[in-house]
Amino acid sequence: MTPGRPREHAGTAAGLTRLEGYLSAEAHLREARLQAEAFVLRLPWLSTAQQEEVARRYAEAHVAQATQALKQVARRSAELRDEYSRRYELLRRRLLCVTVASLTGGVALLSGLAAWFLPLR
Numbered sequence: 001m002t003p004g005r006p007r008e009h010a011g012t013a014a015g016l017t018r019l020e021g022y023l024s025a026e027a028h029l030r031e032a033r034l035q036a037e038a039f040v041l042r043l044p045w046l047s048t049a050q051q052e053e054v055a056r057r058y059a060e061a062h063v064a065q066a067t068q069a070l071k072q073v074a075r076r077s078a079e080l081r082d083e084y085s086r087r088y089e090l091l092r093r094r095l096l097c098v099t100v101a102s103l104t105g106g107v108a109l110l111s112g113l114a115a116w117f118l119p120l121r
Helices: 005-041 048-120
Strands: none
Touching: 005 048
16 A cells, blocks of 8 residues: 555545535435425415425425534534543543552562562572
8 A cells, every 4th residue: 555545545535425415415405395395285375486485495494404403413423522532531541540550569469479478488
């Protein structure tokens, strides 16, 4: 593998992520428009222009609501990632301290046993 490969891979992954986001957004917008059209069909007394306006506003509101929900999920996800990272670091430090203390205790115990048994010979 050449030195440039990881960077190319990261660029490709980022590009694919953006493409996935775009396609997802387009699918969501298409779904919002379909729901808006279904909604205005239940309002036959509106003129064509009024139906188009209601459908446009319905789709905009639907997309705005979904966008807001996604932003809240992303914000909460970042909060949880930070919280769990802090907890992980704390647990890691605790484990290191327990390991060092156990090893130190073991060495002290062995030293004590050696000091006690060696003079007996």
